[in-house]
Amino acid sequence: xxxxxxxxxxxxxxxxxxxxxxxxxxxxxxxxxxxxxxxxxxxxxxxxxxxxxxxxxxxxxxxxxxxxxxxxxxxxxxxxxxxxxxxxxxxxxxxxxxxxxxxxxxxxxxxxxxxxxxxxxxxxxxxxxxxxxxxxxxxxxxxxxxxxxxxxxxxxxxxxxxxxxxxxxxxxxxxxxxxxxxxxxxxxxxxxxxxxxxxxxxxxxxxxxxxxxxxxxxxxxxxxxxxxxxxxxxxxxxxxxxxxxxxxxxxxxxxxxxxxxx
Amino acid sequence: xxxxxxxxxxxxxxxxxxxxxxxxxxxxxxxxxxxxxxxxxxxxxxxxxxxxxxxxxxxxxxxxxxxxxxxxxxxxxxxxxxxxxxxxxxxxxxxxxxxxxxxxxxxxxxxxxxxxxxxxxxxxxxxxxxxxxxxxxxxxxxxxxxxxxxxxxxxxxxxxxxxxxxxxxxx
Numbered sequence: 001x002x003x004x005x006x007x008x009x010x011x012x013x014x015x016x017x018x019x020x021x022x023x024x025x026x027x028x029x030x031x032x033x034x035x036x037x038x039x040x041x042x043x044x045x046x047x048x049x050x051x052x053x054x055x056x057x058x059x060x061x062x063x064x065x066x067x068x069x070x071x072x073x074x075x076x077x078x079x080x081x082x083x084x085x086x087x088x089x090x091x092x093x094x095x096x097x098x099x100x101x102x103x104x105x106x107x108x109x110x111x112x113x114x115x116x117x118x119x120x121x122x123x124x125x126x127x128x129x130x131x132x133x134x135x136x137x138x139x140x141x142x143x144x145x146x147x148x149x150x151x152x153x154x155x156x157x158x159x160x161x162x163x164x165x166x167x168x169x170x171x172x173x174x175x176x177x178x179x180x181x182x183x184x185x186x187x188x189x190x191x192x193x194x195x196x197x198x199x200x201x202x203x204x205x206x207x208x209x210x211x212x213x214x215x216x217x218x219x220x221x222x223x224x225x226x227x228x229x230x231x232x233x234x235x236x237x238x239x240x241x242x243x244x245x246x247x248x249x250x251x252x253x254x255x256x257x258x259x260x261x262x
Numbered sequence: 263x264x265x266x267x268x269x270x271x272x273x274x275x276x277x278x279x280x281x282x283x284x285x286x287x288x289x290x291x292x293x294x295x296x297x298x299x300x301x302x303x304x305x306x307x308x309x310x311x312x313x314x315x316x317x318x319x320x321x322x323x324x325x326x327x328x329x330x331x332x333x334x335x336x337x338x339x340x341x342x343x344x345x346x347x348x349x350x351x352x353x354x355x356x357x358x359x360x361x362x363x364x365x366x367x368x369x370x371x372x373x374x375x376x377x378x379x380x381x382x383x384x385x386x387x388x389x390x391x392x393x394x395x396x397x398x399x400x401x402x403x404x405x406x407x408x409x410x411x412x413x414x415x416x417x418x419x420x421x422x423x424x425x426x427x428x429x430x431x432x433x
Contacts, residue, residue, distance in 0.1 A: 034407035034417065041409040048321020052350065119384065135351035140320050142353075142433055145382045146408060152386040216386065 006060055007092060007189035008199050009133070010082070011235055013053030014093035017083055018243070019114060020047035021250050022101055031104055038150060042111065045143045052136045054079035084254035088237075088244055092187075095234040096179040098243040105158050105168040109176055112151035116212050117183045117205065119144045124200040133198065152216045159220025169222055181230030184209070188236075266341070268297045271311060274339050281327045282412050283430075285370040288328060292358025293318060295349065310343025311336065316354045318433070319413040355379070356433045368396045373418065373429040381432050382408070393429045395420035403427075 023043035030036025061077045075081075096114060101107045122144055125137035158165040184206040186194070193199035210224070217224055233239065253260060275294055280286045288294055296314035304310075313332055317325045329346050336344050356375035364374035373396045380391045390405045400422040407417045408431070415428040 034409070037411070038407060038409035041413055044321040044323070044413055045319065046321070048317075048319065052320065131351070135349075135353070136320075139317070139350045139353040142381050143320055143413075145384050148384045149382055149386060150408060152384070156386055212384075219386070 002060065002064055004189040004192040005130070005198065006057055006064075007187075008193055009053050009057040009060065010090075011092035011187065011189070012133075013050050013057060013082070014091045015097055015114075016046045016053065017050035018091070018093045018246060019097040019110075020044070020050060021246055022097065022099075023107070023111070025101055026107065039107070039111075042147050042150070045140070045147070049136065049140050050083070051079055052139075054082045056132050056136070057082060080254075084251045088239055088247060090237060091239065091243060091247070092235050092237060093239075093243075094179065094182050095231055095240055096176065096183065098234070098240060098246060099176060099179065100242060102172065102175070103168055105165065106172040106175065108151055108154040108158065109169065109172040111147065112155050112216070113176065113180060113183075113213075115144060115148040115151050116209055119148050120205040120208050121200055121202065124205070127197075128200070129197040155216055155222070156220040159217070159222040166221065169220070173222065173225060177225050177228045178231045180228075182232040182234060185230075185232060185235075266299055266311070268299065271297050271299075271313075271336075274335055275313070275332065278328070278331050278335055281324045281331070282414075283367070283370070283372065285366045286359075286363050288315070288332070290360045290363030290366065291318065292360065292363075293328070293354060296347075300343070305343050305345075308342065310345060311341055312345040312347060314347045314349055316349050316352075318354050322413055324412075354433070356430065359430075367430060371396050371427060372415070373427055375430050375432045379432050391432075393418055395423060395425065396427055397425045398423040405429075 020043045023039050023046070026036060026039045027043075028036065030039055058077045058079055058081075096110060099106075099110060101110075119141070122137040122141045126134055126141065128134040128137070155169065159169045160166070184202050186199075186202055190199040190202065194201055213224060231240075234243075272289065275297075276287045276289045278288045280288060280291055293315050294313065295316050296312070298312035298314075300310045300312065302309045313336075315325075315328065315332070325348070329348070332346055333344050357379055359375065367374040373393050376391055376393065392401045393403050393405075394401055395403050395418075398420060400420055402421040403418050404421060405416060405418055406426070410417045410428050414430055414433065416431045417426065418429050419426045
């Protein structure tokens, strides 16, 4: 149970850390000042969730009697070591969040797909029998509502905007839809935690997710694509090549100057 | 250790400001959830104090500074063995902000959270809540962005006095 709980908590943490890292690259590059501030605020909220999950994962790992394979030789596991000293294969984020920012439309669509999923996920996770996971979800839910509303409005604004913005949203859908299904397929560690009511059964969220997506897409004059081949593996640590580049940049300082602090 | 009571500690904590909105103390903000005094048996050798706080926003970077400032001010006042605990549950809400805190915010030029708690709902393009301009008291204001200079604020502008202002949004 413990190994599954660690894996699940890391999965939740990695999803949020990688998306926060990607979104934060917009800092200073947003299309207008207010939206630059919005995407970086969202990034900060999500990073805060990541910190909560990593702190909790570190706590469980350090408390485990048998040393976990994740444990680094010599010293306690911390939120920082989990973020900066794990390798590509140890990250359990879904493939969606590691995809490139692309243009504003693609970043917006990625955020909408994720926030729509995360809102439904946290609504359920609030009732997890694991008190800390429930507390993190309850705390974050009000903030995720802002992310979902903001990204919905942008999907509509761009989809139902000019010919160019509409086309760019269509391109973004084509690029990102292959990573949608993975969100709704339980990994082994999720299945393991289901009967104790710790993890959320993500497969049960799909219909609600589709209904919300359809509502927003209808208003945005966009179509939900059908029969898209689903790419999976991220939740098990098998990633697209993009994650390597993200980690190389994000982890550089700790790799080059071990234990350096601000 | 000085002669300690919870009231004494409370009055010390009232001097710890929110680093992002320095007119508010952490007591005004409502983030101090518990004050505990330990005797020598509970915290050898000479007792200690425990302060439990809860974050406002999940990613609020001010929390680390607040932790440190609480420790500093208690040390300055002669306390030792200070334990600061962070808890997430029950989740903080702007309802816990004191009335005095709301008045201080307004005087500082930040519109305080509306008394009737309206948090963001997920539906796109809904009408936003009416927020009173902290400068001229007009309700003829409009939202510029739901995300402002810090995680807890939204950007508004007043259509009457034409001043832009921050709104401490309901949470």
